[in-house]
Amino acid sequence: MGKLYEHLDELENQSIFIIREAFNKFENLAMLWSIGKDSNVLLWLIRKAFFGHVPFPVVHVDTNYKIPEMIEFRDRLAREWGFELVVGQNKKALLAGNTFPNGKATRVECCSLLKTEALQELIAQKGYEAILLGIRRDEEGTRAKERYFSPRKQSFEWDFRDQPPELWDQFKTDFEPGTHLRVHPLLHWTEVNVWEYIERENIPVVSLYFAQNGGRYRSLGCAPCTSRVPSNATTVAEIVAELKQTRIAERSTRAQDQEAEDAFERLRAQGYM
Amino acid sequence: MAKRAVHREDEPLKNLAGETLSSRPLRIVIVGHVDHGKSTLVGRLFYDTGSLPEGKFEQIQAVCQKRGCAFEWAFLMDALQAERDQNITIETSQIWFKTRLRPYVIIDAPGHKEFLKNMVTGAAGAHAAFLLIAADEGVQEQSRRHGYLLSLLGVRQVSVLVNKMDLVGYSQETFDSIVRDYQVFLNELGVEPRSFIPISARNGDNVADHAEAVMPWYRGLNAIEALDSFELPAAKHDLPLRFPVQDIYRFDHRRIVAGRIESGTLRVGDRLVFSPDGKESVIKSIEVWNGPSRQTARAGESVGITLSEQIFIERGHIASHEQHPPQCSRHLQARLFWMGRRPLEIGRRVKVKLATQESECELASIERVVDSSTLELLGTERRQVARNEIAEVTLETRSPVAFDAYEQIPALGRFVIVDQYDLAGGGIILGNALQPRQALPGKLFVGRVSPDERARAHGHQGALLWISGGSKELKKQVVEALDRSLFSRNVQTIILDESTIDSSLHGSLPSQPAGDRLLFGLLLASGFAAAGLVVLAILEDGTHELREKCRKKIESLSGVFVHIHLKPEQPDSHSEFADVLVEPSKSVEDSVLQILERILPEIKYKSKKWFYEI
Ligand SMILES: Nc1nc2c(ncn2[C@@H]2O[C@H](COP(=O)(O)OP(=O)(O)OP(=O)(O)O)[C@@H](O)[C@H]2O)c(=O)[nH]1
Ligand SMILES: [Mg+2]
Numbered sequence: 001m002g003k004l005y006e007h008l009d010e011l012e013n014q015s016i017f018i019i020r021e022a023f024n025k026f027e028n029l030a031m032l033w034s035i036g037k038d039s040n041v042l043l044w045l046i047r048k049a050f051f052g053h054v055p056f057p058v059v060h061v062d063t064n065y066k067i068p069e070m071i072e073f074r075d076r077l078a079r080e081w082g083f084e085l086v087v088g089q090n091k092k093a094l095l096a097g098n099t100f101p102n103g104k105a106t107r108v109e110c111c112s113l114l115k116t117e118a119l120q121e122l123i124a125q126k127g128y129e130a131i132l133l134g135i136r137r138d139e140e141g142t143r144a145k146e147r148y149f150s151p152r153k154q155s156f157e158w159d160f161r162d163q164p165p166e167l168w169d170q171f172k173t174d175f176e177p178g179t180h181l182r183v184h185p186l187l188h189w190t191e192v193n194v195w196e197y198i199e200r201e202n203i204p205v206v207s208l209y210f211a212q213n214g215g216r217y218r219s220l221g222c223a224p225c226t227s228r229v230p231s232n233a234t235t236v237a238e239i240v241a242e243l244k245q246t247r248i249a250e251r252s253t254r255a256q257d258q259e260a261e262d263a264f265e266r267l268r269a270q271g272y273m
Numbered sequence: 274m275a276k277r278a279v280h281r282e283d284e285p286l287k288n289l290a291g292e293t294l295s296s297r298p299l300r301i302v303i304v305g306h307v308d309h310g311k312s313t314l315v316g317r318l319f320y321d322t323g324s325l326p327e328g329k330f331e332q333i334q335a336v337c338q339k340r341g342c343a344f345e346w347a348f349l350m351d352a353l354q355a356e357r358d359q360n361i362t363i364e365t366s367q368i369w370f371k372t373r374l375r376p377y378v379i380i381d382a383p384g385h386k387e388f389l390k391n392m393v394t395g396a397a398g399a400h401a402a403f404l405l406i407a408a409d410e411g412v413q414e415q416s417r418r419h420g421y422l423l424s425l426l427g428v429r430q431v432s433v434l435v436n437k438m439d440l441v442g443y444s445q446e447t448f449d450s451i452v453r454d455y456q457v458f459l460n461e462l463g464v465e466p467r468s469f470i471p472i473s474a475r476n477g478d479n480v481a482d483h484a485e486a487v488m489p490w491y492r493g494l495n496a497i498e499a500l501d502s503f504e505l506p507a508a509k510h511d512l513p514l515r516f517p518v519q520d521i522y523r524f525d526h527r528r529i530v531a532g533r534i535e536s537g538t539l540r541v542g543d544r545l546v547f548s549p550d551g552k553e554s555v556i557k558s559i560e561v562w563n564g565p566s567r568q569t570a571r572a573g574e575s576v577g578i579t580l581s582e583q584i585f586i587e588r589g590h591i592a593s594h595e596q597h598p599p600q601c602s603r604h605l606q607a608r609l610f611w612m613g614r615r616p617l618e619i620g621r622r623v624k625v626k627l628a629t630q631e632s633e634c635e636l637a638s639i640e641r642v643v644d645s646s647t648l649e650l651l652g653t654e655r656r657q658v659a660r661n662e663i664a665e666v667t668l669e670t671r672s673p674v675a676f677d678a679y680e681q682i683p684a685l686g687r688f689v690i691v692d693q694y695d696l697a698g699g700g701i702i703l704g705n706a707l708q709p710r711q712a713l714p715g716k717l718f719v720g721r722v723s724p725d726e727r728a729r730a731h732g733h734q735g736a737l738l739w740i741s742g743g744s745k746e747l748k749k750q751v752v753e754a755l756d757r758s759l760f761s762r763n764v765q766t767i768i769l770d771e772s773t774i775d776s777s778l779h780g781s782l783p784s785q786p787a788g789d790r791l792l793f794g795l796l797l798a799s800g801f802a803a804a805g806l807v808v809l810a811i812l813e814d815g816t817h818e819l820r821e822k823c824r825k826k827i828e829s830l831s832g833v834f835v836h837i838h839l840k841p842e843q844p845d846s847h848s849e850f851a852d853v854l855v856e857p858s859k860s861v862e863d864s865v866l867q868i869l870e871r872i873l874p875e876i877k878y879k880s881k882k883w884f885y886e887i
Binding site for chain 2: 007009013023052138144160163165172176190247249
């Protein structure tokens with residue numbers, strides 16, 4: 001692929017290795033799909049790893065506050081690529097209206113109810129031993145400290161004070177009954193890498209990432225808590241070029257991160273992605 | 274505070290000669306004793322090169338103000354509350370960085386001893402390291418331990434940064450004395466540092482600039498230049514092929530062997546051997562999804578292949594070319610680093626993971642244990658390896674594993690150990706520990722004649738008399754006299770002397786690691802004993818562990834094992850374990866009598882049910 005893309009080959013090979021390890025070690029495996037760019041790349045890598053197949057379910061946690069275009073995109077891709085889509089939702093919280101947009105929860109509480117708890121419930125219900133997730137180390141400080149294979153307690157907590165060692169691509173695949181694992185095949189990618197790869201492989205993404213009227217989404221979350229960044233990038237190549245220049249942090253438009261110094265850390269310690 | 278900004282331009286990466294470089298990032302780990310300024314250096318590197326995200330500096334400033342502390346560059350990396358509260362790094366972080374030359378992944382490791390497993394996690398994947406030593410404290414426990422671990426983990430490119438020069442008045446003498454101290458330590462490890470650089474991470478001296486104003490005596494590289502002087506490791510395409518099978522898939526009526534090529538190159542049409550079983554087949558295709566078809570694949574690639582003959586293979590098998598297969602053994606001679614909370618004792622069952630192979634294994638013996646900080650020898654007769662210790666050991670696996678010496682093919686020469694649910698140790702393979710148990714395949718000596726038949730015919734059982742201690746001359750005299758008196762009692766004897774083994778080893782098995790002479794001697798001796806002879810073996814002492822193993826082996830073959838030790842003037846540790854301990858004051862005749870008294874009743878033929886393995 002030439003020197004210009006050498007790093008993408010390296011990233012891709014490493015991710016495929018991790019995905020295959022997870023598939024080999026866990027009978028009951030699923031991938032968490034946020035419909036954002038990272039999880040689209042993850043889904044693509046899974047198809048590469050398994051020669052066009054997605055041999056386990058793809059889970060989407062629907063907060064009911066996603067931007068409508070994302071849901072259309074989700075259902076279309078599931079049809080076209082032919083994988084098993086599982087949708088989870090914290091119906092109880094939604095029925096009770098315990099959400100941020102309703103004014104009955106803070107942003108952070110809303111995130112833990114609609115995402116973390118919904119995922120926890122789904123995992124319990126389906127008995128997934130491990131979940132593949134498209135988080136990256138360069139997104140923010142606590143993710144920078146993640147492992148590829150990250151054990152979670154029954155209570156869903158991330159014990160970042162006592163993580164298992166991980167060396168020479170030997171991962172923690174033995175764990176006590178009742179715990180489960182988060183597997184992070186994209187941990188070593190950067191935001192720019194993700195877009196370079198989307199460009200090289202021609203991977204579909206929702207149009208919200210491209211600029212309209214001088215702004216675009218850089219990170220996609222729920223509509224009430226995500227906003228657009230000023231941008232004129234209307235193609236993937238322009239996005240890559242823009243990101244190589246910018247010094248603005250990727251998640252600066254995600255309101256729940258900004259609430260307090262440790263807001264995101266607390267969310268993640270409880271089991272947020 | 275403004276420093277020279279170096280990069281963030283979006284231009285192809287070129288070296289000084291103008292050649293376009295690889296776009297692969299170089300991974301650099303920052304290690305060293307707690308509080309010596311590792312995280313501060315990373316923060317400062319980012320700031321001085323204009324790499325901090327917008328608003329990050331102000332954000333850290335606000336956090337520090339709120340906490341009522343002075344500005345902490347370390348907060349860029351120390352993102353956890355627990356880390357900021359105590360001003361200590363707990364968990365390794367990784368962050369991306371770019372100079373004009375190339376991209377980097379900077380891995381900030383914790384310095385506290387408590388978090389050594391996190392340091393190991395960070396350092397294991399690095400191509401190069403900065404090792405920080407604070408000038409005011411000098412070389413400390415973790416400065417040395419981290420240095421040792423870098424060498425164990427295979428990180429060979431190291432620059433030593435002497436930090437906090439501002440605290441010692443930028444003194445050249447202080448710098449020089451730390452360099453001397455640490456150089457001595459590194460020499461013992463056989464590590465040659467690239468450079469020693471005096472810096473002040475907090476003030477940014479010699480980080481991205483040249484601090485001639487405060488350190489006019491230093492003319493070498495700054496930290497950024499040192500970074501750019503490291504090299505990306507060469508690709509492993511030219512090494513022998515190692516393709517560990519990761520999984521077998523059945524998709525679309527094809528049986529696909531999936532895995533990552535760890536070294537070498539494979540081509541369609543190549544004949545592969547799968548170790549340790551030795552089954553063979555030919556590569557029919559390299560499978561590709563959504564890409565052009567291909568004929569070759571190389572080290573580093575995660576691929577899938579199909580084979581022309583369907584043979585039974587599974588995860589853990591290692592494919593290679595016929596000419597250069599890996600070694601296979603159940604006995605691995607290794608250097609082990611232990612991280613587990615509970616120590617690893619001899620005989621305890623754990624699991625070893627090597628490439629995609631997994632096997633139950635036990636710690637068979639400990640050759641020596643070293644304090645990973647002082648390099649001090651903690652003993653050769655230890656029964657366990659405790660946390661943070663490094664030991665040379667022999668691991669015995671339940672089934673044979675395929676491997677290479679670490680120095681030859683790193684990916685097949687390193688392993689981890691899983692204790693219950695936890696990854697508790699890591700190590701590199703030094704070689705194949707040819708152990709007597711493994712070195713005694715039935716066909717070598719047993720044939721169809723049972724030990725009982727042999728014993729009946731000879732009138733005595735086979736035995737191994739392991740004779741150690743005393744002077745060479747004394748051993749020779751005792752053995753000759755013993756041989757004579759046994760012979761006169763119709764006992765079939767054979768003398769096995771180290772020099773015999775030496776001469777036989779010399780021609781056929783060059784450059785064997787130390788200890789092999791002994792193991793080879795034991796192999797021969799056990800073979801003779803199993804053939805019903807009484808072997809008078811003049812061997813070096815070996816470890817108690819090894820002797821006990823040998824005893825078990827001989828006994829399982831219905832033979833007799835006796836360790837005879839001629840006590841030297843200064844009694845040694847072997848004296849306490851010997852079956853027969855001969856006092857130095859005794860004459861040769863008396864010594865022989867003492868030995869005969871012990872062994873004759875034991876080897877005398879008595880009818881009993883023999884356990885017989887073939
Ligand atoms: N005076 C002075 N202080 C420094 C310098 N570098 C770091 N420090 C201070 O030393 C303390 C420890 O720095 P850190 O960067 O947290 O040290 P560390 O090596 O990352 O520590 P651990 O990760 O916990 O092992 C902080 O208070 C820093 O401000 C320096 O060059 N000069
Ligand atoms: Mg630190």
